Amino acid sequence: MKFPTHFMRNFLQNLSLRTSTAIVTFGYAIQAKADIFGDIPDIGGADSADVRTSITDILKEILTYMALVAVIFIVIAGIRLVVSQGEDAEKDKAKKTITYVIIGLIVILFARAIVSIVANLV
Numbered sequence: 001m002k003f004p005t006h007f008m009r010n011f012l013q014n015l016s017l018r019t020s021t022a023i024v025t026f027g028y029a030i031q032a033k034a035d036i037f038g039d040i041p042d043i044g045g046a047d048s049a050d051v052r053t054s055i056t057d058i059l060k061e062i063l064t065y066m067a068l069v070a071v072i073f074i075v076i077a078g079i080r081l082v083v084s085q086g087e088d089a090e091k092d093k094a095k096k097t098i099t100y101v102i103i104g105l106i107v108i109l110f111a112r113a114i115v116s117i118v119a120n121l122v
Contacts, residue, residue, distance in 0.1 A: 019110075056119040059115045060115060063111055064112075067105060067109075070104050070108065071105075073097065074101050076097075077097035078094070080093070080094040081094035081095065081098075
């Protein structure tokens with residue numbers, strides 16, 4: 001079943017509008033120097049800066065591995081595209097896979113940027 005083009009266009013417009021709104025709101029909060037995260041609770045024995053650094057490092061590593069998996073999926077889809085031998089259905093599947101993985105990579109890059117921004121704020 002194919003999605004109508006107007007559905008995909010509306011979906012992408014809605015997604016870009018929501019993303020833009022979130023970025024502008026977050027940017028405004030940063031510029032206004034609002035304390036949007038509140039006070040950092042004291043967790044006891046460990047130094048809170050070490051815990052924050054460890055958590056951000058773990059998140060960055062997870063996002064890096066997710067990006068690596070996405071690149072592997074692009075390679076697999078590329079191989080499927082080459083091996084499809086001109087069959088339209090197989091070519092379309094491979095192209096859709098590549099498109100969705102690229103969208104996923106963009107989301108991963110935005111997530112990594114957000115983790116870096118939040119880590120620098122806190």
